[in-house]
Amino acid sequence: MNEEQFRGVIDFFNDKHLAQDPKKVWNKNTLQNLPRCSKEKSIWKLRDKHLEDAIIIVGASPCLTEDVKELAKLERNPHRKNFVVIVVNSALKPCLKAGVKPDYVIAIDGNPETIVEDLKCDNKNLTLIASNNVAPEIFKVWKGKNIWWSPYYCLSKEVLKKISPILGKRMPSGGNTFSAAMGIGYTVFGSRIFIMVGSEHCYDEQYYAHKKSRWEKTDDLSHWKVLDIKGRERWTNIPLWQYKIWIEHMANDLPHCHFIDTSFGLLGTDTKRIQHISLKEAITKTTEAFNVVSHQHNDSVNVEKERYDKAYATGKYTPEAGIGLFKKLFKKVTFGNAKTFLDVGTGFGQVVAYLRNKGYESYGCDFSDGTRRFWEMGNITQFCTVCPAHKMPYLDDEFDVVSCTEMFEHIPEDKVLDTLKEIYRVGRGDFIFSYALMRAFHKMPHDGSEPHITLKTSDWWIRKVQEAGFNIIAVILSKEQQGGVIYATKGKRDAKGKMPTRTMFIQSKEGMHLGGNFANMACGTGLPKSGNNSLC
16 A cells, blocks of 8 residues: 555545544543542552553454463463453453453443443453443443543543543543553553553454454445564554554653563564564563562562662662752751751762751661762761661661651562661651652663652551651641651650650741641641641
8 A cells, every 4th residue: 555545545534434523422421421430439549559560451353262261371370460451341251251350341432332232241340440431331231340430531621621620630542442451551550561462453354353343344444454563464444553553652652661462463563662472471471570570579678779789880870869858848947956867768878968067967878889989979988888778787766867768669668667667766856758659750770670669658658657656747748749758756745645845856947846837738647737838
């Protein structure tokens, strides 16, 4: 097909199939679905839920006939919990028939004629991801109670005003259910491994594995011959070609992710970022990788130490420093009679140098040997120690103030509580913590991996800090909700709820103690939500 013929195909498609504005249907469906939607069921509530998992997205192209057997075997895989299976609505019936138990079923189609029949099955124990504009008729056949709503817009301004405050920002998508699942897998779940099944984007005689469609070789939708990844001559059409391009662009734009296609169709013909192997081999290789990770997690701190040593060795790693927080803090508070400070996870040691320049006796520690050369440049080597945060070589109650900023999200989850208890042990007065609520802006320079390995909610961090024995005075969130700061003490409150002043050093310059008008958000601590000051 030459360029002129291709343009003719596109014009034909636009004239015949886009003549009716789909927004009308999507607006109508969204308004009907509005009573079912809620903030608590927005897909964004699952942010980073599957950060270290592999996402298997299952479409319904002809190769699914064989691949569904391999998917069924996955149910007996000891690492099944590390795989998240998302089945598009058209692939649900053949998957259930073969014994495949999807973690999620995704449905976004606004046309009831093409989707309701797909969901007529035993679905009462399944979890549905539905777009706000999905055909509301599906809820006559969907019996499952667990439904998550994915914002899929292209709506009128009036309808947007009603749905966006409930579901949040819209989800990137390439226009069909399969690519929508890809977008959710990366943007929401945070996965970096994608295994695509039943995604040929081309066909011989039949597009679906188990049913007929209205697409193949008909007059109302143009199609043309193409060569697939194996050089076989097959057919495709405008929508499939568009979906293929979207996923290939996604693969090119995310070099830190792994993309595996098991369908051997069109996907990947225009990019080298997609690996083509059988589903059996894909599951085997991914399982082997999880086995390696499981073995490494037995000594998670050493694994992370090695990772950071390699990152520092590149000369390109510049970790976020808590120095910005301290500079803002000094404008708002006084440290009273505090004399000794410890900065845990100090990195370059900027906080240590800053506090020493202010006249305080300040020390720092970090678990990476790569930080030593920066301490030497800052002339603070004698005040800093290489050690893990959960086993520090300091005395009990040695420091008046202990800070651990820009570091919580870097601690392996299995060491979070141990680290907090150790910080509690070496401090005697006040504690300043910060945590991130989103992935890092920059990846590790040596391998492109994610620096933030423990991403949790504010409430989760608060519970951990309290579990370690701390008395939380204030929790302050950034305006962009990207992270938070916790101010805590070691002393215990008296019967009236007051803290013993002898153990408290940080005081507001306005003369009021933190936890009063200084805290702008308490996040379940029972503290007032007054004040507008932000340290983040």
